[in-house]
Amino acid sequence: MAPAAARTISEFFCDTNTDAGDYDLILTGDLGYTGTELLHELLEIEYGKNIQSVHGDCGLMIFDLKKQDVNSGGSGCGCSASVLCSHIMKRMKTGELHKVLFVATGALMSPTSTKQGQAIPGIAHAVLLER
Numbered sequence: 001m002a003p004a005a006a007r008t009i010s011e012f013f014c015d016t017n018t019d020a021g022d023y024d025l026i027l028t029g030d031l032g033y034t035g036t037e038l039l040h041e042l043l044e045i046e047y048g049k050n051i052q053s054v055h056g057d058c059g060l061m062i063f064d065l066k067k068q069d070v071n072s073g074g075s076g077c078g079c080s081a082s083v084l085c086s087h088i089m090k091r092m093k094t095g096e097l098h099k100v101l102f103v104a105t106g107a108l109m110s111p112t113s114t115k116q117g118q119a120i121p122g123i124a125h126a127v128l129l130e131r
Helices: 002-016 032-047 058-062 077-093 111-115
Strands: 025-029 055-057 099-107 122-130
Touching (some): 002 099, 058 077, 077 099
Parallel strands (some): 025 099
Antiparallel strands (some): 099 122
């Protein structure tokens, strides 16, 4: 999913003529610890972009990796919905955040593809939220 998120973010920047500094928060949902590290690396190496100063990941925000045994963190779509619809929207409503790029990530799981040994494609959709 990290490669899909990296490409989506890079193409969004290109399409909108913006960069990481134009956003209060770039939120992925959810890559967890391992995916977040991979996203940062891919963006820098393949696209020449650095979002680390404004990036947050729903999987890392909802879990405490030091206190909970959640491995890399993250839990899928429920995690993204929980963080975005509560914590992030509240911060937007109070004016703490004005411009948020939300990049929902997922995997297109198929039992047939898996049984045939094919790769599982990742997908990412970008939604711009502005106050």
